[in-house]
Amino acid sequence: xxxxxxxxxxxxxxxxxxxxxxxxxxxxxxxxxxxxxxxxxxxxxxxxxxxxxxxxxxxxxxxxxxxxxxxxxxxxxxx
Amino acid sequence: xxxxxxxxxxxxxxxxxxxxxxxxxxxxxxxxxxxxxxxxxxxxxxxxxxxxxxxxxxxxxxxxxxxxxxxxxxxxxxxxxxxxxxxxxxxxxxxxxxxxxxxxxxxxxxxxxxxxxxxxxxxxxxxxxxxxxxxxxxxxxxxxxxxxxxxxxxxxxxxxxxxxxxxxxxxxxxxxxxxxxxxxxxxxxxxxxxxxxxxxxxxxxxxxxxxxxxxxxxxxxxxxxxxxxxxxxxxxxxxxxxxxxxxxxxxxxxxxxxxxxxxxxxxxxxxxxxxxxxxxxxxxxxxxxxxxxxxxxxxxxxxxxxxxxxxxxxxxxxxxxxxxxxxxxxxxxxxxxxxxxxxxxxxxxxxxxxxxxxxxxxxxxxxxxxxxxxxxxxxxxxxxxxxxxxxxxxxxxxxxxxxxxxxxxxxxxxxxxxxxxxxxxxxxxxxxxxxxxxxxxxxxxxxxxxxxxxxxxxxxxxxxxxxxxxxxxxxxxxxxxxxxxxxxxxxxxxxxxxxxxxxxxxxxxxxxxxxxxxxxxxxxxxxxxxxxxxxxxxxxxxxxxxxxxxxxxxxxxxxxxxxxxxxxxxxxxxxxxxxxxxxxxxxxxxxxxxxxxxxxxxxxxxxxxxxxxxxxxxxxxxxxxxxxxxxxxxxxxxxxxxxxxxxxxxxxxxxxxxxxxxxxxxxxxxxxxxxxxxxxxxxxxxxxxxxxxxxxxxxxxxxxxxxxxxxxxxxxxxxxxxxxxxxxxxxxxxxxxxxxxxxxxxxxxxxxxxxxxxxxxxxxxxxxxxxxxxxxxxxxxxxxxxxxxxx
Numbered sequence: 110x111x112x113x114x115x116x117x118x119x120x121x122x123x124x125x126x127x128x129x130x131x132x133x134x135x136x137x138x139x140x141x142x143x144x145x146x147x148x149x150x151x152x153x154x155x156x157x158x159x160x161x162x163x164x165x166x167x168x169x170x171x172x173x174x175x176x177x178x179x180x181x182x183x184x185x186x187x188x
Numbered sequence: 189x190x191x192x193x194x195x196x197x198x199x200x201x202x203x204x205x206x207x208x209x210x211x212x213x214x215x216x217x218x219x220x221x222x223x224x225x226x227x228x229x230x231x232x233x234x235x236x237x238x239x240x241x242x243x244x245x246x247x248x249x250x251x252x253x254x255x256x257x258x259x260x261x262x263x264x265x266x267x268x269x270x271x272x273x274x275x276x277x278x279x280x281x282x283x284x285x286x287x288x289x290x291x292x293x294x295x296x297x298x299x300x301x302x303x304x305x306x307x308x309x310x311x312x313x314x315x316x317x318x319x320x321x322x323x324x325x326x327x328x329x330x331x332x333x334x335x336x337x338x339x340x341x342x343x344x345x346x347x348x349x350x351x352x353x354x355x356x357x358x359x360x361x362x363x364x365x366x367x368x369x370x371x372x373x374x375x376x377x378x379x380x381x382x383x384x385x386x387x388x389x390x391x392x393x394x395x396x397x398x399x400x401x402x403x404x405x406x407x408x409x410x411x412x413x414x415x416x417x418x419x420x421x422x423x424x425x426x427x428x429x430x431x432x433x434x435x436x437x438x439x440x441x442x443x444x445x446x447x448x449x450x451x452x453x454x455x456x457x458x459x460x461x462x463x464x465x466x467x468x469x470x471x472x473x474x475x476x477x478x479x480x481x482x483x484x485x486x487x488x489x490x491x492x493x494x495x496x497x498x499x500x501x502x503x504x505x506x507x508x509x510x511x512x513x514x515x516x517x518x519x520x521x522x523x524x525x526x527x528x529x530x531x532x533x534x535x536x537x538x539x540x541x542x543x544x545x546x547x548x549x550x551x552x553x554x555x556x557x558x559x560x561x562x563x564x565x566x567x568x569x570x571x572x573x574x575x576x577x578x579x580x581x582x583x584x585x586x587x588x589x590x591x592x593x594x595x596x597x598x599x600x601x602x603x604x605x606x607x608x609x610x611x612x613x614x615x616x617x618x619x620x621x622x623x624x625x626x627x628x629x630x631x632x633x634x635x636x637x638x639x640x641x642x643x644x645x646x647x648x649x650x651x652x653x654x655x656x657x658x659x660x661x662x663x664x665x666x667x668x669x670x671x672x673x674x675x676x677x678x679x680x681x682x683x684x685x686x687x688x689x690x691x692x693x694x695x696x697x698x699x700x701x702x703x704x705x706x707x708x709x710x711x712x713x714x715x716x717x718x719x720x721x722x723x724x725x726x727x728x729x730x731x732x733x734x735x736x737x738x739x740x741x742x743x744x745x746x747x748x749x750x751x752x753x754x755x756x757x758x759x760x761x762x763x764x765x766x767x768x769x770x771x772x773x774x775x776x777x778x779x780x781x782x783x784x785x786x787x788x789x790x791x792x793x794x795x796x797x798x799x800x801x802x803x804x805x806x807x808x809x810x811x812x813x814x815x816x817x818x819x820x821x822x823x824x825x826x827x828x829x830x831x832x833x834x835x836x837x838x839x840x841x842x843x844x845x846x847x848x849x850x851x852x853x854x855x856x857x858x859x860x861x862x863x864x865x866x867x868x869x870x871x872x873x874x875x876x877x878x879x880x881x882x883x884x885x886x887x888x889x890x891x892x893x894x895x896x897x898x899x900x901x902x903x904x905x906x907x908x909x910x911x912x913x914x915x916x917x918x919x920x921x922x923x924x925x926x927x928x929x930x931x932x933x934x935x936x937x938x939x940x941x942x943x944x945x946x947x948x949x950x951x952x953x954x955x956x957x958x959x960x961x962x963x964x965x966x967x968x969x970x971x972x973x974x975x976x977x978x979x
Contacts, residue, residue: 128429133252133654134727139432140248141729142281146437156472157621160630160728166280166436169732171617173624176727 585766879932
């Protein structure tokens with residue numbers, strides 16, 4: 110099932126299918142390793158509900174929900 | 189001499205390696221993007237010397253952030269070799285930059301850093317396989333432990349001078365080859381790099397002459413037969429996405445397997461546990477507030493952990509006078525012997541915080557030097573004016589400034605701890621939601637909090653902000669975060685208020701002034717982001733570094749650096765300023781020497797009196813009478829360096845009347861004397877005068893920063909923005925000072941100010957929802973504001 114990364118719950122995991130968004134945000138997401146095929150795990154949301162923290166390619170990345178909404182991920186079973 | 193540039197991701201140990209190579213004491217932090225300017229040094233341990241340039245940490249060579257552009261242009265234009273530092277604990281993302289660097293026609297060597305951490309977690313790395321796959325030398329090392337550094341430099345020195353760029357992008361070889369041909373015919377160096385960037389539709393490359401048509405020709409291949417080519421020509425193939433995708437795919441298929449994980453992710457566990465507490469859903473914000481409070485409490489409190497109760501009335505521990513160990517003579521405490529004086533460093537009715545203890549200790553030491561020198565000169569029969577110049581002018585001024593060094597260092601130590609441990613990045617994560625409301629990202633938190641230390645590195649650090657408007661707004665409010673040099677103004681004036689009027693609590697006044705600065709910054713950012721610097725909230729996509737125990741060596745280096753900088757400043761700019769101030773305050777217009785009693789006839793006094801009325805609406809102008817000019821002069825000298833404000837007071841106040849014996853060097857007693865003198869001559873009421881003094885702090889805290897900070901801000905801001913920024917600083921500090929004074933002194937103007945704020949807010953909101961064109965009304969509002977200030 111495909112859904113935006115922003116709708117993932119903590120510990121849910123999936124593979125990036127598509128990255129949308131405006132030029133600069135999109136490029137930044139690519140550079141930080143969010144490319145099609147990358148496996149992303151949702152870690153948690155910040156205390157105020159936004160931004161979120163995800164784990165990918167062996168490190169922790171934080172991004173806002175509005176930015177995570179640009180990333181379409183196909184859900185996988187947790188490892 | 190060959191030159192190598194250090195390039196790598198933020199937070200991968202670049203600066204540590206730079207220090208190890210050059211012996212420099214550059215600042216290292218655990219925050220992505222601490223190095224934001226390039227620095228140079230020389231490696232001298234090998235056979236031949238090698239120049240080292242430390243570039244800002246970058247994730248990519250995209251054209252979107254200033255630091256990436258700086259690095260990219262430097263490598264291409266200077267044609268230097270690259271030492272690419274790769275964090276071995278985070279191989280995949282680090283190698284992404286490597287694949288881009290390899291496309292340039294320059295010699296490259298990869299430094300596989302943090303190997304000690306990889307080994308400690310029980311993992312192993314096949315360095316030879318990595319070297320074979322990348323086609324450039326790879327050296328395993330640990331910059332922190334100094335392991336592998338020699339081998340790295342030996343192999344770097346042995347690299348051939350030139351190298352042909354190589355790429356991992358195979359699926360679009362035809363397009364790249366065509367563009368390489370184009371750049372070769374244009375005689376551009378590193379054609380492969382430019383070709384790939386152009387294919388990504390990189391702004392900087394597209395701006396070149398003929399680039400657009402070359403790109404079109406390359407992607408369409410000249411013949412529009414193939415479906416793929418037609419699609420590419422119509423921009424349907426998204427090369428930018430494909431290139432990023434292919435780089436990462438190549439890395440995960442060919443390079444990352446060089447790393448063998450022994451057990452699954454057990455290295456993360458300790459960092460995870462820490463994180464669970466520090467970014468806890470409920471506790472994160474209380475913890476943050478508590479940490480900030482403790483930092484300020486341990487640095488400034490004269491009643492540690494409130495052991496002696498919260499207020500004067502509850503105090504149960506006896507002061508030294510009450511113990512009979514000291515006597516009070518004419519409001520001044522005289523200790524029975526040196527032992528008691530030493531005890532007073534740690535305790536006087538309440539236990540002092542470490543910051544205060546260190547300050548007392550240094551002041552005790554400086555006091556004895558100062559009085560020793562004066563006695564020596566007097567016994568030696570030196571002229572009265574020379575004793576005055578040395579004792580009050582030079583030693584008084586410099587020691588007043590040096591006396592604050594301990595507290596500044598303690599504050600710095602705490603901020604370095606936050607930074608090195610990785611907590612600072614989490615604070616940005618926790619606070620982004622709040623910052624976004626004001627129109628900036630959580631990343632802007634870093635330069636702002638650095639502003640508490642010094643505005644100069646803070647302004648430079650704003651380069652990590654990708655959005656130009658966010659940057660401008662942040663640079664403008666940085667001075668509101670009261671820097672280390674402004675701290676003496678806060679503590680001395682606050683201390684003076686408490687000592688002279690016997691009201692309030694110096695700790696509380698200092699803390700609330702910091703708060704005032706923060707509130708002013710928030711209000712101004714909101715104002716700018718809704719009017720002159722309107723724009724969308726910039727993105728917040730940031731790495732959260734692993735928590736690391738701070739390294740003592742790093743911390744000490746950082747503190748030593750700060751101390752050196754501060755002491756140097758005290759003995760140069762401040763030394764010169766105090767001498768000039770003393771001379772001008774003891775000479776009249778006919779260049780005759782004036783004794784202390786006639787200082788009101790000096791050159792400085794007449795200049796001060798001339799500009800004094802400007803500050804009347806702020807409370808420290810004409811109403812302060814004959815000695816009020818001291819405040820005007822202190823404000824002006826503060827524009828050179830903020831330490832000058834208190835140095836000026838000390839130099840001048842010592843001379844005003846015979847109110848003082850040998851005071852302590854922290855400016856409090858001098859100010860107390862000055863305050864009493866002014867109150868004695870003008871009969872100004874305590875409430876009005878207190879408001880005026882607090883307004884003086886507020887104005888000096890938020891006004892145009894020191895010379896160095898102005899120069900930095902000018903360099904960091906876009907062309908033409910600096911003049912407006914100066915105007916902004918003057919206007920905002922004047923308004924803040926006037927508000928503080930009028931409300932504090934008479935209370936009722938509060939209603940006027942609230943009405944003004946409501947009116948301005950309403951106008952901005954109405955304008956932003958497009959209800960009416962405001963240009964004419966805006967001018968009228970400016971006039972209304974001025975008339976209100978005069979109230």
